[in-house]
Amino acid sequence: MKSKLFGAATIAALAFTLQPAAAQQSIKIGFVSTFSGPQAAIGEDMRRSVELALEHLGGKAGGKKIEIVYEDDQFKPDVGKARSEKLVQQDKVDFVAGYIWSNVLLASLKTVTDEGNTILISANAGPSQIAGELCNKNFFSTSWQNDQTPMAMGEYLNTKGVKSLYVVGPNYAAGKDMLAGVKRTYKGQILGEDYTKWPDQLDFSAELTKIGAAKPGGIFIFYPGAHGVQFVKQWAQSGLNKTVPLYQVFSIDAITLPQQGELALGTLGAQEWVNDLPNEQNKRYVADFKKKHNVYPSYYGAQSYDAIMLVASAAEALKGDVANKDKVRAEMKKADFKSLRGDFKFNTNQFPIQNFYIQETVKDPAGVMTVKTIATAVTAAKDSYYDKCSMK
C-alpha cells in the first residue's frame, strides 16, 4: 500500500513538472468560461466561435501559431480565479479571454491584470466597477458594460410609446444592474418591480399573476440562460403573451431559442450584435457557424470571436512579437480589426463605443427560430462610468 501511494505521489510530481516549457513560437491565449453544469451551453457556444475564429485566421497571427487553453470556471468565482491563476502562472499565456459572469471576472481580475501583468479581454461580463474605478490598462472588453443594453431598451420603449412597464429580474448584482439600467432611460411609469431567487427559482407563477393584475403596457425581463427559458415558457403558458408584450435583454438568444421555440415569437430584445448585421465578416461568421453546427451563433459567441480577432490584429501589427505589453496594448486600443458588429472604437476605459439594435424573435425561411434586427436603438453609445476611470 505504502509503495503504491508513494508511486502515485511521484507520478503526481512528474505530471506537474513535466509540463512543456513555454515556447515563444506561439501566441498563447487562455480562455475561461463555463463548460460544465447547467450553463455549459453558453461556454460551448463561445468555444465553437473561438475555434471558428482560429479557422478563419488559418490558426496563425503575425506568422505565429495561436494556441488556446480552455479552462472551466464551473460558474463559481473561486474556481474561475484559480483557473485564471493557472493560465497565467503555469501555462504562461500571453492573453486571457472569456468570462461570462461578473462575479467570476471580478474575482479573477487582479490575479490576471495586476499580479500576472497579463492582458484580459472580457467577452461578456461588464460590471460597472471595471468600467469605472477598477478600470485597468490590461483590461479590454469586446462586449459592453452591463447597464448599456437595458438602457438602449429603455430608449426604444420611449420612442415606441410604451406607457407603463413591469420589470422583473433575478435578485443578484447583475439583475439589479439590468433593472436599474432600464429604469434610468425609460420615461414611462413603472407599475411594479420584482426580484426573484437566484439561481434556484423554478416557478414564476406568483410574479406573472401580479403582472396580470397590474395590467402594464409591457414586461421587461433579464433572465440569462436556462432561466430565460423558464420565464418565457411560463409567460406564454399563463396567457399573458396575448395581452402584455415582453421586452427582454439577454433572455432570448440562439442558445435559449431552441427550447423556447414558438412561445418566444414576437418578443423584442436589445443587443449590440445581431446575426443579420449586414457586414461581410458577420455574414461569413454566421454562415460558417451554421454550416458547422447547424444552429445560429449567439452574442456570447460573436463577442468571443471578436476577442480572438482583437488579439490577432495586435499580433499581426507587431509581426507576432507580443512580448512587449506596452506595444500590444497600444495596438489593441486602435481596435483595428473587422468586428462582427462593424467597426467600433474603444473608450478611455477600453470598453467599446458602439451601436445597440432592437431585434424581434421570428422564424427564418427554413422555419428555425432566430432574431431579426428591426431598429437601431442608440448609436455610438458610451457607458455611464468611463469618467470615473483614471485612464484618460
Add this chain to the structure above:
Amino acid sequence: MKDMLASMRTPRGLFTVALLLVFALLPLLTEAFGQRYLLSVGTRIVIWSIAAVSLNMILGYGGLVSFGHAAFFGIGGYAVGILSANGLGSGWLQWPVAILASAAWAAVIGALSLRTRGVYFLMITLAFGQLVYYLGSGLEAYGGDDGLNISRSRFAGLIDLRDKASFYWLCLALLCATLWFCSRFAVSRFGLVLRGAKSNELRMTALGFPVFRYRLAAFVVSGAFGGLAGVLLANEGAYVSPAMMSWVKSGDLIVIVVLGGIGVLFGPLYGTVAFFALEELLKPGLDLLHKGWGEYWQVVFGPMLVLIALYARGGIDSLLGRRDG
C-alpha cells in the same frame, strides 16, 4: 518520545511525515522547478485544511455534522473585507475581529441547533448557513453577489501578505498551530467527554457531565478556527464573495473530512490534498489518454468517491493500514 518514534516508522507515520515535509519545502520546490502556480494550489490546500481540521473537531470528535461550516469562511472573510473597505487595513484589528465574530455566530447558532440530533442538526445548521449566505448576497454596499475586491491585511514591518511565499509560510504555521491545538484537544478531558458523548450521550449525562455546554464550547472553538480559515482565504484571493459560503462549500468540507478519515488528527489533511490534487491530476491525466476527455473528469472522480465510501471505511486514513488500539 519512544512511542512517537515507533509510530513514525509505520506506513501511516512515514506517509504523514513525508506529506508534512513536502508542505514545509513547497515554496523552495516550486521555486526550483519554476512552478509558481503549484504554490498557489498549496496555499489553498493549507487554508482548506485549517477549515477541515476545525470541522473535524465537532464532526469527528463530537459526532456533530454541521452543514453550515462555510458560513465561517464567509464571516471571517467578510469581516476582513468590510473593515478593509472602510479603510481599516491593519491585520492586528481585522483578524481578532473576524475570529471573534465567527465565534459569536457559532455561539448563537450552536445554542439553538444543539437541541437537535443527527440529520436534524445537519439541516438546522444548513438553514443558518443559508441565512448568512443570503445576508452576504444582500450586502449591496459591499458588492452584493458580485463580491468585493479587497486589499490584503497589513502587518506593518512584520510580514507582507502579498509575497506568496511568506503568505504560504504563515498559513502553514497556522495550520500546524491548529493541528497542535486539535491534538491537545483530542486527548484532553474536554475532548474525552466530547467523544464519550458521541458514542453514548446518555451515559455521559448520567455521569454528571453537562454535555450541552461541552458541545457548545466545542462548536464555538471550531467556529473560531473556521473564521481564521475565512480570513486567510480572503487574503489569498484579495476577494470575498457570497459564493465562498454557499452550501456547496459546506458540502465540500464534509466530503473532505469524510474522505480523509473522520476523527483522525491528520485525516482532514489527507482529504484536502486528495480533493484538490485529484482535480489537478485527473484532468491532464484523462487528456493524455484522449484529448478532450479531461473535461469530463468528474465522471471518474464521482465513482472514486463512491468506491472510497463503500470499500475504505474510515477514508484515506484507513488505506494507510490498520490503527492500533
Add this chain to the structure above:
Amino acid sequence: MDYLLIQMLNGLQLGLLMFLLAAGLTLTFGIMDLVNLAHGSLYMMGAYIAWTLIAWTDSFVLGALLALPATFALGVVVEAVVMRRLYARDHLDQVLATFGLILFFNELVRMIWGPAGKSIAVPAFLSHTVEILPGVPYPAYRFALIVVGVIVAVLLAWLVARTRLGMLIRAGASNRRMIAALGVNIELLFSLVFGLGAVFAGLAGLMAAPISSVKIGMGDDILILAFVIIVIGGIGSIKGAFVAAMIVGQIDIVGRAFLPDLLKTFMAPAAASSAAPAISQVLVYILMAGVLVWRPTGLFGQRS
C-alpha cells in the same frame, strides 16, 4: 379575491410538486435510514428520460408513461449497485457516496445529451388556459399538475395506510429491526421502496419539465428544498412531508406575492422592494429553524 385565489392555487401547485420529490426522499430516509443526496439526480434523470421517450413516441402522455417504469428500473439498478451497500453505514459515508453519484450523473447527462438544455412542450390538449372563475384564467397545464399531485398524494396515502407494503413501510420507519424479525424479504422490500422513490422523483422531474427546462444539475438546488420539507415534516412521515410541502408552497408564494406590499405599509417603498426578496429567500429556512427549535424532530417525527 380572484387574485388571492390564484396565488393560493400557485402555492398549492408548487407545494404538490415539492411533495412528489419529498415523498420518495422521506420514504428511503425513514425506512432504509439512507441520506440520499442523489435523489435530485433521479429527478433530473426522470426529466431527461422522459424527453427522450417523448421525442421517440411523439406523444407526451405515452412518453411520460414509459418514463415511469424506466426511472423505476434506474432506481432499482442504483439501489443494487450502490445503495444496498450503504444501509448499514454511517450517514457520512452515505453523504460521501451519494455526493459522488451526483457528480457522476451530472457528467453522464452532459456526455449523453450534451451541455444544452432540453425542452418538453406542454401537450397540445393542455396548452390553453381554463377559466377557474368567470374572467379568471389559469394555465391548464398547471391545473393538471395540481390534479396529478392530488391523485398521487391520495394514492400514496392509501398505499401507506391500507396495504401490506404500507404496513411494512410504517413499521420500518418506526423500528427497522422489527421488520427484519417479521421474516420479510428485506432486500426485496428495500429495492421496491427505493424504486418507488425514484418513480416519484422522476415523475416530479418530468412534470416540472414543461414549465421549467430540462438541464444538468436541475435537481441539485431543489434537493435542498426537498430536504427542508422532510425535516420540517419529520423524517419518515409521509403525512409530515405533505403538510410541510403545503406550508412551504404557500409561504413561498406569500413571500413573493404579498410581502413587498406588506412591507410598504410600514417601510419606505425603496427599502421595502429591496428587503422583500431578501426576506422571502430565507423564509423557508427561518421556518425550518423555528420548527426544529420548537420540535427537534420535526412536526410529525418520531420522538427519541
